[in-house]
Every structure is written in structure tokens, then in C-alpha cells.
Amino acid sequence: MKKGLQLGTQSVAFDKPVHIMSSASVVGPKEGEGPLKDTFDKTVEDATFGKDSWEEGESEMLKETILLALRKAKLKAEDVRYLFAGDLLGQLIATTFGVMELRIPLFGLYGACSTMGEALALASMTVHSGFADTVIAAASSHFGGAEKQFRFPLEYGNQRPMSSTWTVTGSGAFVLSKEYGDVVITGITTGKVVDYGVKDSLNMGACMAPAAADLIYHHLKDFDRKPEDYDRIVTGDLGVIGSEILCKLLRDQNTDIAGVHMDCGMMIYDDERQDTHSGGSGCGCSAVTLAGKLMSELRSGEVKRILFVPTGALLSTVSYNEGQSVPGIAHGIVIEKGV
């Protein structure tokens, strides 16, 4: 029976679904003015969250999100056995300083903007196997901290090409349990590093699309499903340009997802009004879209089954400045309305 958990070359199908007890999302002011504004639990006006730096602000945001998810699940931090979390900053400082006071055993994760998927995958496997009754999966990103680290200081006021995306200031947290909650995780597909040699750090969609295509292709093969078996296949932050590339790459493999594909990065901002170009990005982009809009649609039954595919561009200024490409990775999570 245990053997049957393994599906195809890189997937797992849970014989007993893992339940999402609660989800929470906290975002910054720009996200709070976008099309998804009514789906977030909390929008703050001050992007530093009352702290002295963007990094400390991101830690505060992550902590608030986790505490909110705990309150919704009527749990305390000490009821949680493991925390699976990560962010975009070097050495995961947003996570480190954000979760310290909670004193929950921590598995620190880095999957770039795919981290929310990596966290949900490991968290759900851990609950399924009985190593924990209750765990939390969380991820965050912050526009100010990300621009400073990966591109230019905001004060420099650089021009942003139309292919660029806007890092979401936001964090999402999910309490997973073996029995409570009417939305469930029924399977996962784990991604590989995929590199098409793209070297443009201001076109992350193009860097990530090949990894997303590889993930979705193998997911459908492993589960023996068609795109239509999902109400939605939701990528994390490919944006307009990356989404076009994704659909084309999959069409080349005789897989047409255009009818069910959505991208969190294309939903979270209104480019015409908010000047965000190709869309939103960052771990927080897919995390808050899932925690808010998608979870609410799953809970209501409006949507029955989605494939959630956060996408990560493994960008580093060091490797980038040494002339290396920006490889991508993606993780897939099957999320369904429970019975």
C-alpha cells in the first residue's frame, strides 16, 4: 500500500488527503489596491510594518500571518509540531527573525518564488506519514527588500522594462492537519532545476516558464490526467510573458492548458492602473493568492480541484554577475474541495 504513494517519476498521491485547517494572508499597500484586495485578511498601509527596515518589516508581516492562521484554526504555536517556511532574502532572514518568538521546530526552505509549493509539499508529506498532527507552511516576500537584494536600490529609480515583474509584499500561511478542514491536499509533484540559459534578470517569466512546463507535463503524466481534469492550473508568478511561453512550450508537447491556466502574477495587480508591467512575483505572490482568493473559491465549492504550481527563478546577483544563467524550478500541489 505504501508503495502506491509513489506515482510515476516525481509525484506522490496521498491515499488519505491532508487537510488545510486554515489559511491567512497579509499584504502591503500596493497589493491592497489591486484586483484581489477583498480576498486578503489584512492590508497594511505602512510597508515597513512599523519597523526600521524592509527586512524587519517582512519578518513582522510573516509573524502576523502565521499568528492569524493559528487564530483561525483556534490553535497556539505550541500546538504546531513543525514549521516549513522560507523567503527570498539571503540566509532566509525574513523567516529567521519572523518565526523566532514562536519557538516551533523549523525546516528552513529555499525554492525562490516556488517556496510556498515546496513548503506545502513537505508539510503535507509530514502530516500524511504521522510524523506530525499539525504543521504550518508559510512563505513571504517584500518588494523593497527584494529590489535592494536582487536589482537596484529603490532610491536609484531605475527604468523597469516591460518584461519585469513587481515583487509582491505579502505573506501566506497554512495550517495543515490530518483531519480538520474542508479543503484538502491530495497529491504533489516535485520539481527539478530546469535551465534554458536565459540570462535576463528583468525577465523572470522567461526564466521560470520552462520549469513550469516540465513540472506540469510530468504531473499530468504521473497522475494520468488531462488539463481538463483541473478546474484551474494556477502558476505562481510567470506574468504575461512567462505565461505565454508556458502555454507554447506545453502546446509543443501536445498539451493545451490555455483553457484552464491562470497565473497569480497576472491576477494580483492591474498593470494599466498600477504600472506593474508583466505582473506580480515573489514567494508572497502565489502564497497570498492561494491563501485568499483560491482557498475561498475551493471552500465555497465554486472550484473543485486545482493544480497549484508556484514557480521559482533561481536568481542570485553573485552567479548572475559571474555570467551564469537564471535557472527555474516549480512545485505542484493538487488541492481539492474535500467531501
Added chain:
Amino acid sequence: MKKGLQLGTQSVAFDKPVHIMSSASVVGPKEGEGPLKDTFDKTVEDATFGKDSWEEGESEMLKETILLALRKAKLKAEDVRYLFAGDLLGQLIATTFGVMELRIPLFGLYGACSTMGEALALASMTVHSGFADTVIAAASSHFGGAEKQFRFPLEYGNQRPMSSTWTVTGSGAFVLSKEYGDVVITGITTGKVVDYGVKDSLNMGACMAPAAADLIYHHLKDFDRKPEDYDRIVTGDLGVIGSEILCKLLRDQNTDIAGVHMDCGMMIYDDERQDTHSGGSGCGCSAVTLAGKLMSELRSGEVKRILFVPTGALLSTVSYNEGQSVPGIAHGIVIEKGV
């Protein structure tokens, strides 16, 4: 039965041990001149591993180590279901570029120098639960890349205080399986972020010792064991100064580990001859000491049971320069001679 896997507040005891099929270690020239030189699988003379930068060299080293562990286990990359790996560099670039060609589904991890423990913990849980038959856990660090990222460029030639440690250029990899191999993992204890407010980036031992003490204290409590139940309690890279603090902190809690405590950072270099001050550090320090010396002693039966406790200092130049402390984290793995 499943419930029984959970032990105390933060541990797991495997009812069926997870087997270590093979281990491999590759190190740089300085490590190859130290006291453990005969225990490593491969020592290279050129710390760039024939590449153009330290970072690319670290990737090459990690790849070689994984391929060596695979060869020893008589396996190919496609036989491995998951890779759990990480390094110290921002956005895990050593790992990203090192494992790309292997095309194994990847969970990228960041636990600073505790990453080898985090990887072994998640890898063994995944095998135990039947999600995979064979997985790899790996970690690496590189002196040149780490100094450049965390402290000063080597060319600057800064003075190193006596409390400083020397980042090990080395990587370790372990093939874990559900049945083959005569050394086994029988339990894990997962660490929390612990902060005593130490702000000295050149005294990492002091930053990490409280986390190691917290981990060992809770491990012994969860498993209802005494220090003497282990032939060795082996910390990762506390060095001379951190090890003294660890033993004192535990004595204050009526736990005396002095008789069985060893530290990989104190074993890997000869300070008098190699001018390494407090000892070795980095993910690679505990990874290569476990893969070489400790695994060989376990295989021969010279040692029956160890508690392996890699220790991580969650240092980032960004948080550090913003005035924050350097918190620590540690992960514990029980490794035994199989029957």
C-alpha cells in the same frame, strides 16, 4: 502505531530504521592537510575545482560528491527520487548549479551550517514513510565563497580574531534507502531558532552554542536518554569556544555531555599547524566529518550509536549590518550501527 513515531515535543523515533547505503566526501587542499585527511574520499589541490570562480567550484565539488556517493551505492541519478540539499550561499547557488545536470527532483534547504542535519532529517522521514525508496541528502560549503559573502574579500587580508572559525571547503553526500546499508538512522530531533543576542559575526561558536544546548537537552528528554547512551554526541562546528559554552549551558541544566562530546570543527584542522583559530565551520564541516570519519567508525562497529548535531548560525550581512543579532539553529540525527 503511526502516532508512536512522534516523541516528546520535537522528536521522531523510527520504528523501522532508515539505511545509509553510501556516503561520500570531497574536500579542498587545506582540509586534505588536516588531521582527518585519510578519511575523505577525494582531496583536490585546486580550490576552484578547475572553474572560474569559487562559487562554480563549489557547485562542481557538490556534483562530484553526489556522483561519487551514487557510484558507491551502484546507482544512477535516475534511481534517486528526491534530493535534499543546500549550501551557505545566497539563493543556494552552489546547490542550484551543482545539481542541475542530475535532474533529480529537488527540495532546496537552508539551515546555515546545520543544513546537513536538516537534509538527513527530511530525507530519512521521506524514505521511512514510503514516499521514496532512495533519496540523497547533501550539503557543501567553500571557504572562498563564504568569506566573500559573509565577511571580507580574501584579497583584503583582514586579521582574524582567535574566536573566528575557518569555513571548510568540502561537501558530503549520503544515499538513503529503506533497506540497504549497515549504518542506520533511528531518530531525529528538529531544532528551533534560538537567539541569545550575540552580535559578533567572528564568534559563530557563541552564536550557535545555545541552539545546540537547546537541541541536545530536548533530544535527551524526548528520547528519555542520558548522554552516556551515546558513544558520541557530535556537534557540527562550534569550535573550541562554542564547545566550552555548550558544555557549560548543559551543565547548568544538570546535563553533563563532556565525556562523550566531540565537535567536527575541532577535529578537522590542527590550529597550531594550520592557523585556524577556534576551528572549522560551514555546512561542509559536519558533512565531510560524518561522511568520512564517523561513518567509517560506525561501519566498523568501533562506534555503536552517535547523536549527530550540525549547528547553524543564521548570519546574514544584511540583518547583521542592520544591527540584528546572529541566532542559531541545530538539528539532531541518531545514527547507529545496524544489526
